[in-house]
Amino acid sequence: MTLTQLEYLVxxxxxxxxxxxxxxCFVTQPxxxxxxxxxxxxxxxxxxxxxxxxxxxxxxxxxxLEQAKQVLKExxxxxxxxxxxxxxxxxxxxxxxxxxxxxxxxxxxxxxxxKKYPEVELVIDEVTTDEVxxxxxxxxxxxxxxxxxxxxxxxxxxxxxxxxxxxxxxxxHKLIKKKKISQEDLDVSDFLLLKEGHCLREQTLAxxxxxxxxxxxxxxxxxxxSGNLDTLIKLVEQKFGMTLLPYLALQYIKDKNKLNLIKExxxxxxxxxxxxxxxxxxxxxxxLEALKSEIxxxxxxxxxxxxxxxxxx
Numbered sequence: 001m002t003l004t005q006l007e008y009l010v011x012x013x014x015x016x017x018x019x020x021x022x023x024x025c026f027v028t029q030p031x032x033x034x035x036x037x038x039x040x041x042x043x044x045x046x047x048x049x050x051x052x053x054x055x056x057x058x059x060x061x062x063x064x065l066e067q068a069k070q071v072l073k074e075x076x077x078x079x080x081x082x083x084x085x086x087x088x089x090x091x092x093x094x095x096x097x098x099x100x101x102x103x104x105x106x107x108x109x110x111x112x113x114x115k116k117y118p119e120v121e122l123v124i125d126e127v128t129t130d131e132v133x134x135x136x137x138x139x140x141x142x143x144x145x146x147x148x149x150x151x152x153x154x155x156x157x158x159x160x161x162x163x164x165x166x167x168x169x170x171x172x173h174k175l176i177k178k179k180k181i182s183q184e185d186l187d188v189s190d191f192l193l194l195k196e197g198h199c200l201r202e203q204t205l206a207x208x209x210x211x212x213x214x215x216x217x218x219x220x221x222x223x224x225x226s227g228n229l230d231t232l233i234k235l236v237e238q239k240f241g242m243t244l245l246p247y248l249a250l251q252y253i254k255d256k257n258k259l260n261l262i263k264e265x266x267x268x269x270x271x272x273x274x275x276x277x278x279x280x281x282x283x284x285x286x287x288l289e290a291l292k293s294e295i296x297x298x299x300x301x302x303x304x305x306x307x308x309x310x311x312x313x
Contacts, residue, residue, distance in 0.1 A: 016054025
């Protein structure tokens with residue numbers, strides 16, 4: 001049994017077929033298949049069922065895979081210990097980040113991070129919150145950057161900042177003359193939402209003190225359910241409805257006409273808690289601290305310290 005064989009096992013489970021696993025392990029499929037066959041012969045068991053697509057582990061295969069992941073984790077831990085001892089920042093960090101954060105946060109710190117830590121490979125995946133959680137559980141990702149929920153289960157979290165929401169109104173909207181707006185001003189039927197699976201959808205409904213069924217029932221216009229916040233912004237400008245924007249989005253809006261369509265909230269201001277999430281077995285803490293430091297360096301001070309307001313989940 002070799003560590004390479006264990007790495008092949010984990011890759012097959014992740015990708016669900018030998019071809020993709022081989023490609024991501026940078027070997028040919030026959031080489032990978034031969035190594036798995038050798039391991040099965042050595043152990044005297046069948047680890048994967050080949051009669052299903054995607055390929056599934058057998059019952060004993062699941063147990064072997066769990067142990068293989070532990071062995072590989074310990075191997076990685078040894079390398080990390082040596083890196084920390086030498087003061088090195090090298091290797092890869094797999095970061096999952098939700099779209100309504102990545103669009104505005106990544107351009108703020110990514111360039112500085114890569115210049116400061118040129119030996120660190122950041123592998124960034126833009127996915128929904130549920131996909132972040134699932135990926136962390138399956139060890140596809142090292143850490144996630146999400147809008148933190150009220151309960152994070154068995155995960156560890158670290159708050160980065162508290163981000164207020166602002167309303168983005170269509171031209172000539174009934175609220176356009178108000179200096180600031182309140183939750184009570186909002187009508188759920190007036191809103192354009194991101195499609196299901198995006199946490200900003202649930203947060204918008206929470207700000208409106210509404211639920212999914214009420215939104216569908218009240219909406220008398222065309223129902224747009226976009227997966228892209230930029231699309232919603234364009235639809236708002238076409239007077240199809242209003243939407244909520246995270247505060248950091250404002251720095252990318254330079255058009256004065258668009259800025260006039262933005263309204264801040266009266267207290268208590270609705271906001272989300274943006275932070276890091278990772279498993280209790282995560283070991284690359286020095287890389288996490290480096291990432292966290294670079295993010296906090298670019299976040300406005302008032303967002304880092306001001307948790308007063310209505311935190312929506």
